[in-house]
Amino acid sequence: MAKVNCKECDAEIPVPDDSMQGEIVTCPDCGESFELVKSGNEFSIKPAQVVGEDWGQ
Amino acid sequence: MKVGVIGASGFVGGELLRLLVTHPKVEVSMVTSRQKVGEYVHRIHPSLKSFINLTFSDFDIDKLTDKCDLIFVSVPHGKSNKIVNDLFKRGIKIIDLSADFRLKNPDDYVKWYGWEHPYPDMLAKSVYGVPEFHREEIKNAQLVACPGCMAVTSLLALKPLIQNDVLDTEHIVVDSKIGSSGAGGQAGSATHHAMRYGVIRPYKPAKHRHTGEIEQELNLLNNKKIHVSMTPHAVNMVRGILTTNHAFLKKEISELELWKLYRNMYGKEVFIRLIRDKNGIYKFPDPKFVIASNFCDVGFDIDEDNKRIVAMSASDNLMKGAAGSAIQNLNVMAGFDEMTGLRFTPVTPV
């Protein structure tokens, strides 16, 4: 399985082989979400707009 | 490996037994308690029914050293040092859960505990029982002093920052919150359910004795004199600690750099988990997710406006804060895998 490095915390994010351009992946360590960018069969990521949940205490 | 437990009628002693009776490499051969001599262990700790058939025996040093390879001492602070000293002379391995051998400098006992240490020469022979700080020394130690519960929790959050010298070491505020089992099993007005329920009770806002250990261990990491300003609070929980460590950064540091600092330090530690989640609802460490496990969850946030870092850590005061650390130290001393008898998933919700 391919891997990309999270821009937020530098953890490895696994990228399933059947992933597609534009798909959203989440970093298992810091929960940041990224949009997959596919060039050839290489993957890279760019920040994705995800509404974070909040306790709203 | 045969072990004995001295002073096993309290919460910490009970938690120690709870872990020992299912530890695959250990057999509990003796359990002593001055007040409960002759009583079945499972009648004092009913949850252990069907796991242990021993009765409490009186303290007999010959029997103990004869029947045990290692002894846990879990008696109140101030009462432990004589027992430990006598056992030490017999050459047996000791894990002490009291505060009596945590500090290296004899003067610190007067300063933080208010009593003169009767065996100052022993202090150099004891190792502060946090493998994430002193793993190599613990391997060869005959005497290991388990840490104070809030101390170890705070230390684990601060270590990467102090060791990498990114903090102003004069203004470190440790604001901790702890459950009622941290006050020990003795009955008293402070622990009466009707008066303990639902409180957020600051106690010893200054000069709390765990401060001594925290400063001692942080100073070893960074030869500057570190000052820690600690205030604990008793909160409406039975188990659990959250320490919120407020510190001021000496220089700009990005979240990415902080992640690297923490991951380089703790990446291989089986009992430290880094908790910092941008978008989920569980963003930072919370004792809710470590209860009954030996984990210390560590996380951080940056307050740019005030150049402040908030390093948070959560543990179970009876586990990583006491009995869990004792077993982890046993594993290190005996050369077992550190998770032996400690591979527990936290119990959530509870």
Place this chain on the structure above:
Amino acid sequence: MKVGVIGASGFVGGELLRLLVTHPKVEVSMVTSRQKVGEYVHRIHPSLKSFINLTFSDFDIDKLTDKCDLIFVSVPHGKSNKIVNDLFKRGIKIIDLSADFRLKNPDDYVKWYGWEHPYPDMLAKSVYGVPEFHREEIKNAQLVACPGCMAVTSLLALKPLIQNDVLDTEHIVVDSKIGSSGAGGQAGSATHHAMRYGVIRPYKPAKHRHTGEIEQELNLLNNKKIHVSMTPHAVNMVRGILTTNHAFLKKEISELELWKLYRNMYGKEVFIRLIRDKNGIYKFPDPKFVIASNFCDVGFDIDEDNKRIVAMSASDNLMKGAAGSAIQNLNVMAGFDEMTGLRFTPVTPV
């Protein structure tokens, strides 16, 4: 052995995963949840961080039956029967944690749950998942229906009395007390902390759906029609059940005889402990001493004046009341020792 868990985002599903990830004979190969597809399991169940790296996948029956030897179904009552029926046709072993296959008689589904069972022919194929009642049948079952949490706790207290026919079977009062995790993970006004905290809230004082199971299983023990009058209460606890079963004796019976009745019935059961202590402070079963374990503690007292027996039983609603029983059933079905992956000392105090 590879297992899958369908519907693992709630409390029971989370508890099931908590037990499965440290079960020595089992590997979790698939975890599904309709609402959380693609999400890491440990971000929904943070306590499982470092124990599992899976993400929730969508429900795909081909993948499930291909990758798993046995499947746990942990979806809300009423939603489970279709999934179980489809899986059953594929010949795969199923442990269902919902109420959808607990009752044998189709009419009882209308009476107790208010809906017609869509697969009445399946009811004969499912076994009521309490090994202390149906161990032999569970061994060869393809479909096991785990019991209701209060039902199993009450049943275990009453079984010796009903089977030995010492009770008037018309006046059995089951007064149960249960923690908030028993209401499931869904948010709602009833579970909002501010309104749930500190209550002793009777709910469904009559016709509670667990009554159907209790009567069904007791009738099997004693061919007379047994009537059970059950009233549950939500109390200020997260985990734990205490059932207080009030019943009236048909004939005089001594404490000694009662001890024999219970010991003959449960002497060899690893998850039943008899708790009745004349002089200690812990005299009767109390959920405080079973939390996070699969034990059901059973005890009794006799009220001579009223010829009444008070049979008490305590369990952890998420363990023996749900996920613990599911693992116990797995062990029976797979021929493992019943304590495999369940040999936990209760966590006390918590």
